[in-house]
Amino acid sequence: DAGVTQSPTHLIKTRGQQVTLRCSPKSGHDTVSWYQQALGQGPQFIFQYYEEEERQRGNFPDRFSGHQFPNYSSELNVNALLLGDSALYLCASSSESGPNRYTFGSGTRLTVV
């Protein structure tokens, strides 16, 4: 049973560029959340998608946007990258009707230079 799959695992981008990160949820899960984790800190909630719509959003600027597809997979897009966007980006999936716990992927390490 595949868990949450994220791609790519590592990425290096230049300031001002745009990036797209991808996430495939665990089989049977229909809700996807994205988190940003800076070095040495706990993950910070970016937003959550359910039924292809953004349901909840954390304190992140509009440069951060996302999408959920009919197969429940999701993308996180970040525009106009800043050095401060360098972090581990985590995707977590859950089931709206199942046990209330999240399954996390191993993340995408984004470095902005």
Added chain:
Amino acid sequence: DAKTTQPPSMDCAEGRAANLPCNHSTISGNEYVYWYRQIHSQGPQYIIHGLKNNETNEMASLIITEDRKSSTLILPHATLRDTAVYYCIVRVMGSARQLTFGSGTQLTVLP
């Protein structure tokens, strides 16, 4: 969601029980206590959650005080692979609610 307080770090000898405390003095009646852990370079992993009764699963036990203002996660026989950052999170049940992570406790299991 209620705020939690955890010690920044703890050590535990391999094979011994690891007892990780968490204070959540402002917890509301409908808020659950969740524990996740994050092993280096991996995503957080769900461990256990509870409302007011003690809970046990194959990974750990969760002891919640009667007034629900604090809890303890117990790993009965810690191994080197239990070395991780452990996060105590208090939140209302419901998948629409995000997880609010604090700084957690870095548990180091020593050989």
